[in-house]
Amino acid sequence: MTSTAETPTETLPPQPPALLPPWHTPEREALQLQARRFAMDEVLPVANELDPQKGEIPQRILERLAELGYFGITVPAEDGGLGLGVFEYCMVSEELARAWMSTASILARSQGLGTALADADRRRDLLRRSARGEWIGAIALSEPDAGSDLAGVSTRAVLDGDEWVVSGRKRWCGNAKAADFIQVLVRERDPEPGESRSTGLLNLLLEKPRGEFPEGLTGSPIDKIGYHGFLTWDLAFDGVRIPRGNVIDEAAASDEEGAEARRAGFAQAQLFLNTARVHTAARAVGLARAALEDSIRYLQEREQFGHPIGDFQALRFAVAEMAAQVEQSRAFYRQVAHLLDLGVPCEKEAAMVKLEATEMSVRVTNQAMQLHGGNGYTTERQVERHWRDARLTTIFEGTSEIQKRIVSDRLLPRSPLA
Ligand SMILES: Cc1cc2nc3c(=O)[nH]c(=O)nc-3n(C[C@H](O)[C@H](O)[C@H](O)COP(=O)(O)OP(=O)(O)OC[C@H]3O[C@@H](n4cnc5c(N)ncnc54)[C@H](O)[C@@H]3O)c2cc1C
DSSP states (O other): OOOOOOOOOOOOOOOOGGGSOTTOOHHHHHHHHHHHHHIIIIIHHHHHHHGGGTOBOOHHHHHHHHHTTGGGTTSOGGGTSOOOOHHHHHHHHHHHHHHOHHHHHHHTTOTTTTOOOSOHHHHHHHHHHHHHTOOOEEEEOOBTTBSSOGGGOOOEEEEETTEEEEEEEEEEEETTTTOSEEEEEEESSOOOTTSOTTTTEEEEEEEOOTTOOOTTEEEEEOOOSSOTBSOEEEEEEEEEEEETTOEESSOSOOSHHHHHHHHHHHHHHHHHHHHHHHHHHHHHHHHHHHHHHHHHHHHHHOEETTEEGGGSHHHHHHHHHHHHHHHHHHHHHHHHHHHHHHTOOOHHHHHHHHHHHHHHHHHHHHHHHHHTHHHHTSSSSTHHHHHHHHHHHTTTTSOHHHHHHHHHHHHSOOOTTO
16 A cells, blocks of 8 residues: 555745746746646556556556657657757656656657667658657667676677578566567677677667567566566567668668768767766656655654654754755756757766766665654555665666766776776
């Protein structure tokens, strides 16, 4: 059983104009309010009901996300999207994660994902479907023996006439069965001596019917401790056939035009990774905010020693520290999202904000559980869900250690001895 206490729809706190950040606009405030209302009124009750059952995001929530245009926030308006930026994408995702992290995550399976094909007509058609919520995917990068070290991917793709034939194992593929497509990272050839270990890797687009696995692909769901809302799969590819033209991010051609497209594909991959990190930071902020808001309500409700426990200074100070950390991480992710929208290269900052915001989320949700006392350690309250989901954010999309590696490598070049 989860708590029956409903969190009322909140309005944005009034801010004097002098305190508004430089990126504030009335349009963004309206979008945030819309997302907040939807999250609190429509998503939160579903999360409270389905998360304990390890259920999946229901069709009606997917339809509402599509109606609101959230699957295509970053898709250009001429392709049917909202034509907005990483900033708005992350802002909406914070609101959704406040209610149920997986609804924020499903947005990352659209936004034009799985559309970067060399064929311009197909690309445009898929982009339009993506914006409408009719092209929701899954990403199969990780393998049983290749997680942080993706250059170690061993799933093979061999050309046979006009098709790739794919065989190997993938692990942790979220949404694989429910998806319209799976983006699969495969090895086409081994690197030659002197080439980097990632040479020979490419992403293939596997189109499939929703709710089914195509011929040659089998899967079994992994029993996770949180992040319910969609299933996460172990996948076995046994001779799965994919059309030769379904190469994502890289043009298959080897002429000058192809080389140009490959460069564009690499830049796009960098933008994708940086955006994913900031998006994870925004989700982590949403979870921490949920824990903070639930804690404030609980401190007013719960009485001990003849007082609401919110009168005890130790707990009041804990709330102040939690709130300050949430604000700090929010300001940081918005700054990096703003830089990404301006086209500023910010790989280091994206890794920093992913690291900081996710670690903050673990601390704040943990503190929230403490503030709830024994009730926090039950499934009667939502705080345990926020804590379980926050715990994942330091692991997926690159662990905290990998983010530290990225940041330190940018700040401190290794010596030739390393
Ligand atoms: C619920 C869930 C959903 C996921 N969804 C997806 C998905 O949809 N698609 C997908 O492709 N993947 C997905 N992942 C996989 C996720 O990205 C990986 O779990 C993550 O990258 C870590 O890889 P690993 O689990 O193999 O850990 P490992 O790489 O084995 O790491 C184990 C430990 O070693 C540390 N470590 C590793 N290398 C270094 C190093 N060089 N320096 C310092 N420390 C290091 C790590 O930080 C970690 O603490 C998901 C994972 C989970 C748990």
